Each structure stands twice: as C-alpha cells, then as structure tokens.
Amino acid sequence: MSRKNQLFYHSSEAVELADYMDEDAEKCDDVDRLSDLPDNLLCHVLLKIPTKDVVKSSVLSKRWRNLWRDVPGLDLGYGDFPEYNEFVSFVDRFLGFHSESRLQNFILDDRCLDLDYEWEYDEPHGANVNRWINAVVKRKVQHLHVLESKWEVDEEVEIPAAVYTCESLVTLKLRDAFLPDPESVSLPCVKVIHLDEVKFANDQALERLISGCSVLEILTVNGDDHDCVKVLRVCSKSLLSFTHVGQCEENIDEEDLVVAVDAPRLEYMWLSDFGTDSFIMSNLGALVKLHMDVRFNLSYQKRLDPNDVQKRNMIRKFLVGISSVRDMDIASDTLEIIYDLSRCERVPLLRNLSSLSAQFSDYRWEMLPVFLESCPNLKHLSLGFSTTPGEQPVSIMPGPHGFLPTLEYVEIGKPMGDEEAETKLVSYFLEKSTVLKKLTLFLDPDRKKEAPVILKKLLTIPRLSTSCQVVVADPLSFWGP
Template structure:
C-alpha cells in the first residue's frame, strides 16, 4: 500500500504498475462517467482516495428501484444536485415509478430538478416516468432554454407550450409516449431546434395531435412510431419537410396521410404503414385524394438505397399498382421484406420496380393460417440485377414456399446465391425437400442454393 492506501498491482515477473492508480481525478471521473451511479458509488470502497471521488463525477444515472424507499431516492438526488452545485453536469438520467402506497408523488419535484440541471449546463437529459399517473408531470419551460443541451429523451411526461425556445446545441431528441400542452407544441419545438439531426416520436392516444408537421432544415434521421392497437382516427396526418433526411422509419397503422415534402435523397428507410387502410377500410381506386397521397409518398421514398418494408405496406402498394404504375426505385440495392403469412403474390410487382436491386432478404415474424394459394399470374419481368437472396423464414417444404423459391430461381438472370433455412420440424424430410429444391430450374446456372 502507498501513503494514500492505494495498492499497486504489479504484473508477475515485471515492474509494471497499475497505471489506473496514477491517473488524475479528472480522468478517473471520465471513466466513471460511463457507469450507472449505483456502480460509481460502489467505487468508494476501493480506497481512501476513491471515497468521495464519485461525488465529483458529472453525471447522475439512477433508477428508484435501486433504493428500498422512494423518499431515499428523492433525498439522494437532492443531495447529489446540491453537492458541487457550481460545476457543470454532463448527464442527467432518471427512471422512476412513484406508485408506492407509502408515497404521495410530489409533481413539482421533477420540475425543480430540471430547473437545477439547466443552470448547471447539462448536456444529456433522459427521464422516464413509469408511474401510473404518467403525464401528470408537466416539465418547466426552462427545458426549452438549456443552451448546452445536446440530447433530450423524455418518456411519459408532458411538455409545456413553447413560448420561447433556445436550444442551439440540441442534436438528438426522443419523445416517447409524451403528452403536449397544445396541438402546436411539438411542431414548434422541432422547428426551433436549428441543429437537430435525430428525432424519435413514439405516439399514443394521449397526444391528441391530428396534424403533425416535422419541419427541419438539419434533420438527418426521423422515426415515427405509434401503437397500432389504439382507436383509429381516419384524418391523422404526418407531414415531413426535411430536405437533408437520410433515414426514415415509419410504423403507424392509424395515420391516414404521410406527406413527404422535398424529401431529398433517402439512404435508408423502414416502412410499416397502411395509410389507415385496414380490413374494414380497403383501398378504393375511386378515392383520388388517397391515390394521389400514396403516389406522392412512393415517389418521395423512391430514392432510397436500403429499405425494410412490411408485407402490410406491400399489400397497399399491390392494390395501388392495379390502378397506377409504381414509380421506379432505381437506387434500391438492399431490400428486406417482413411477411406475415404467405402473402407473397405481392412481391413480384414490387421487385419489378427495383431495376438495380442486388440483395433480397425475406423475413417472417410469425406464422399465420394459410390465406389462399399464391398465384404469380401473368408474364413476369426478369430480375436482371438480383445477386443474393436469403429467406430467413424457416421452410417446411410446403407448396406455397416452393412457389416463392421457384419464382426467384426461374426469373433471376445473375443470381449468385440463394440461402434457405429449414424448420426443425422437417429435419427428417430434409432429403426430400433438398431433392425438390435441386429439381427447380435456375435461370442463373452458377447460382448456389445453400440450405441451413
């Protein structure tokens, strides 16, 4: 031990010293910055030098579940924020559930903490309210004037109406099942963030926003997710005006209209939407406004290079293709399709709109009952660019599955490799299935069929 109680660890047979013990406190705090606060506090038992070091780490990352009592959690947060109150705070991350029978939640306390950390030039805020009374807590307007803030993640909290916004450093914002003081609160907030690059909005019934406009000259990534089990509102609209957008994820069965204004050149997209066309509200070719909206949306995403698309979206596109020609996805190189059931008859129509597609991945998240025989009717265009196909759904050797495999092998001119996975339930019939696969004619004779 040295004078400070530090134990120098020497490698066997060498004079090397544990250099961590030689680091200055400021660098040790940077290391501890990456750990949850409960683990940072545990470091205090290492030596006398480490006893109070955790108090100087410019971050708070806590879950009230780490404490036996909720009041102890509250007191710890208060004490931490009071200590070294003049210093800057990099991270403020809290997850709490105040549904304890012995505690009557003090709604104002979260607002007081937010006001405090704003004065300490916080860079990253991540607060999750997991209480039964979520959305009762409205954050103070000071959250809109934190000029040091780089990332903001809020879950199940209410945001005030932004009368004044000054967030010149905010690049990342995630608002998950949040509530807003009025219909324009979110739209105004997005518009007032001049360097915003990533935006995630996970919506629920409580936001009551009928028209959401996402207008940003700096936005590179946008994710819009909603719970499809909520009540259907037919006139919900999401309008996106982000000319620098590179990544787009949409997963929402409630929104009737997705509008892309000046979409720029998308690089990657993940699309799982139906434009509010469900089993009880089918696509109507006579609905010209809906047709125009779908056409414009497809044109807007047609520059994408890498896309994941759900079979439910393909079904809408398939219905639309019966009355209008699909735009060409000339840049699309990688396509991943997530299927439910065996609705594979929609696939050829879309593939023929992708003249430069090189890789196709077919996934399936669950099995469903047979929905009718697949019929790839009419003459099919050759897939002249497709090189690699992977069907990740475990095959059972059923006729509908073989029809898809046959279509791909018989219509792909330069296909190099087709990878398949067999279901564990058909391992005994593996040789029979393999013979059937080998018997399928291949337009690309060098193509390898790999069965895993």
C-alpha cells in the same frame, strides 16, 4: 439499516474496510494503477456507470470516499431506493454538491422500480422533477434524460420552459411527460431528441422544438398518445435519422392523423404505425435506409377503396416521396396496401432501390412480384416468413409476372413450412431472374436432415441464369428480416 440504504450511506464497517485497504496498500509493493489516475480522469470514468455503483466505490479507500460527489453527472433509478422521500433527499443532496459547477449528465428512470408499489411523498413528484430540471439547466447540463412511468394516473410531469433555452444541451430524452407549447426555442447544441409517450400541447409544440434545434441529427417519436396533435410535423435541414413508432392497430376514432417529414439530409427513417391516416414525405433525396410497416389507417376489414381517390393519391405521393431510398425493409401489411393500389393504377418506380428485405406475416408472397416490378435496379432480396396464417388471405390477380433483369442475390429465411408454396416461390426467382448469381434457402432447424433431398429437388427447377448457384443453408447464418 436496509441493504438498499447501504448503497448510499457509509456504515461503520465500510469505513473500517476503507481504512484497512489504505493501510494494506501502503505495505503492498503492487501499483494500484486505477487510483494512480488524477481525480478528473477518475471522475470521467465514473461518469459512465450508474450513480449507485459510483457511490459503492467510496468504500475502496480514503481517497475514493468522497470522490463520487465530484462526478459531473447523476444516473439514478427510482427503484434504487426503498422509499420515495429517500430518493428525493439523495437527489437534492447530490445537486447541492458543487452547485456552481457544470453538470454533464442528469438521468432519472424507472429501472428496478416495482410499479405496484404506492409511493408516499410529501410533495407532488412533478414538482420535484421540475425543480431538478431547472437546477441542472442552470448548471449547463449536456444530457438530460427524464424517463417516467406514469406514477399516478392524474399526475404528469410537465417539462419546464427553461429546457427550451438550454444552450448547453446535447441530448434530450423524455418519457411519459408533457411538452408545453414554447414561446421560443434556442437549442443550438442539441443533436439527439428521443420522445417516448410524450404528450404535446398542440401541433406546434413539437414543430417549434425541432425548428429551434439547428444541428439536430437524430429524432425519435414513439407512442400514440397525441390527443392534441393532428399533424406531427418534422421539418429539419440537419436531421439524419428519424424514427416514428405509433399505433399497432388502425385508429378506432378514425381521425385524420398526419405525419409530415421534410428533411433534405435524412439518411435513415423507421416508420411503424397502423393508425396514422396520412404520411407526407418531402425533400428526402438523401434517403439511404428505410424501415416501413404502415397501413395508412386501413385494415383487413377496411381495405383500400378503389374509389377513394384522395387515399390513392396520398399513397402514390408517399411512394414518390421515398423513391430515392437505396435499402428498404418492408412488412407484408404495407406490401398489401401497395398491391391494392396496383390494382387501380401503376405503382411509382423506386429506381435507386438496390437492396430489399421483406417480412411476411404468413405465406402470401404472391403480392411481392407486383412490387418488384417497381424496383428496376434491385440486386439483393431477403425474404422472411412467420408460421402464423393471415387473418384473411389477399385475393391475388392471376397473370404472368415480368422478368427480374437486375436481381443477383436472393435469400429466403425462416422458411414457409408449406413445401408446395416454397417450391413455387423458388421457381419464380429461378425462372424470372436473368442475372441471378445465388439463391439461398435457409432451412428451419427441424428440417436440416431434409437438406440433401430439398436441394436435389430445387436443382431440377429450370434456371434462366446459367451461372446461378442454389444453396440450402443453416438458418443461423441468415441475416435477413
């Protein structure tokens, strides 16, 4: 018997060990506090750990031998078994225990799976998963996670229609699956949906899924494999958090992909997508935190065309749509697009923004002042720089920069390595910030010995704020981008 099989089937040695532990416990005066708990509480504890580890607990004593069968959840990785048919057999066996009772968790994923291994199985994998999902829906499952890894190119797990009307469901997480267009959706308890590389039947599939979740709070949509989708529409009155991660490069097909968000209670949003052509933001008055790394399907080779009025209008409306945000993380690629817009028209104001973190892929910080002019109430600014030069430097318009009347704290981390550019950046903040309280430069570890010399040089720079403190600090204490 293989070592992996021993995780799920009791060998004679394991049974003998359990018997010995029972006899030994009777002779021992010490109290086994864990075994003293009632079965329902023990099952609740075991529900929090992977099923393979739960089954291992069956060798502890006679009392624990069959306890794993009563745990109201399955958390299993395909790689927990050496053969696919054994995996199927175990899942079928587990679902056969107490088949009329409620099931809290049903989790399948590809943990520990050797993706180079070619499974041999008697029936299509998708049919097995479909059958299991229908079974757990009947048992009123609360947390359904089916995280696939495209076992075969021509095979795809299609989520059965029964999921759309599972009134007990609270969490739905899917990867590498297909969501058909539902006739109706009724998911009154779903609070979390996580979709990773999931294909949708059409534009309406995701929209109808979201509209049928009246208490949805967290939505994540990752992946760029939305062949049948032109508009990714997120409309929810209850949504608090939305994450969208799409293409990391511009859309080579040049299709007009759109992400539209209408969520009046949304507090947190993460957008990371180069390939989407248009973002439409509506009713985001509650937005608190925003991470933004988007290029609107523009690239270093395809810059914003001043004559492209439609694209300019879209970017301006997007900025107006997120104007209520208070805390923002922004990438230099997005700053570059906004800078190009500023050369054509005035950038909309972000009046509520008080904290900003900006990550630069190189040393081209000169586009930042134009954006800061649209943040009239900014108090805290964190900057980070990579050491990789940009592909093509942005052409920066010369001219005086305005004052920074509200900025109180500046942190510059992962410093630039270019001493001249670094000094110029620090000078900009010290000379333009009227109420600056503290500017902190976090040195690279290789430059720690230079700290006294660098600090002495920075202290010679004129400061508009007489109360400003200049600090050169250890990079380990930097909490910025």
